[in-house]
Amino acid sequence: MSRATQTSEASGAYRLEGAHALVTGGGTGIGAAIAARLSGAGARVTVAGRRAEPLRGVAGGLETAQAVPFDVTDEGEVEAGLAEAVERFGPVDVLVNNAGAAESSPFARTTLDAWSRMLEVNLTGAFLVTRAVLPGMVDRRRGRVVTVASTAGLKGYPYVAAYCAAKHGVIGMTRALALEVARKGVTVNAVCPGYTETDLLAQSVANIVEKTGADEAGARARLVEGNPQGRFVSPEEVAEAVGWILGPNAEAINGQAIAVDGGEVA
Template structure:
């Protein structure tokens, strides 16, 4: 019997990409997964292919939406804060609205969802919060300043919460991937092509050069790290920002 069988995980941004891969990987361990996001049709379609999965609409930027979603989800053993957005522009051309929009999702959304579960989690015999950050949360990055700032905040929050709740059975960790082969990265490639006139291969090379292995990370690789952090054998791992970046440091 899988040691995680019967646990319940909420995964924000669960309808595509890393979130969906995490749902599939955890389901393979017998975890009941709850996919949350803004596009309910997409979530339901994704959940339909995963055993013991359900879909709940949730806008992580809205207090009432988060409250209703987590009330509907019930008791949560694992929270994967995956919802996130990015945009690219020169710093001096980035409007304040873009800064606020990215922080609202990537930072404030994570805070809302974590606060929705942390009360019961600190009293539980097992609990995990895993934040999907980015290699951008460990170093800088040109033309994505709001995103970099948001992911640094996620890593900082991870470390702070791990210390604050170290005397409980809850662990809090961050996973920090490099460029992952997802819809977001496809959008980045399209953006590079549009703004620079480069071909798709040239735009892709611009992204993969940040990875010493010269490739995009696969969503399953990120999900595998998340699954390990959910394991009871990772109970002494907390406050860590684990890079999945092909050796980038």
């Protein structure tokens, strides 16, 4: 999938020596864990996002990495950011669309602005970045695209209709694009985490506390109820699923939405 040679170590860890991996939303949480996972496998990693400081913090802790701030919802910024990333590390071999956000409100109180924000950051952003890197992958007949969706792309949750709509859209885009490029050396997949220990989870907990009067422990217990394992997912578990999809024996994995959720949508 890249000009680099992939090998498998005795530990089972995949090597992506020299491949250029672009991870959006790479400054915190799942994105930072994915960046570390791919860097540990030998990739040159570009972490992207709107806030420069956390990106630089992540990149500074990796072996070969760079921070390239850009807003995935802005077509011009995407194009400029990609040009900057490619200038140092070469064409993108691996794209991980991880940038995203969530807002909650009853459907009847969801404003058009809130609806648009959820679609733009979770769906349009993935579209813009994928569209920017895909032609090069197709020309070289090698590349992998993985989008971090959510279990909200596989089922419904109350009070997050806009978020669910956007994540369902991500899954639809993934499945359609996978068919377009199936014979062109590129695979396109999604991973769908359940509630994961990230800043986004902390925001969800804070919203429940504010709106219901529950304490933090009660709010966390309410969210974890949906996981049959009775726990939250870790960012590293999501990163490991992404790493597996990018491994040398995963070429047949294409157009899939893989849940990482303890069995919630089994």
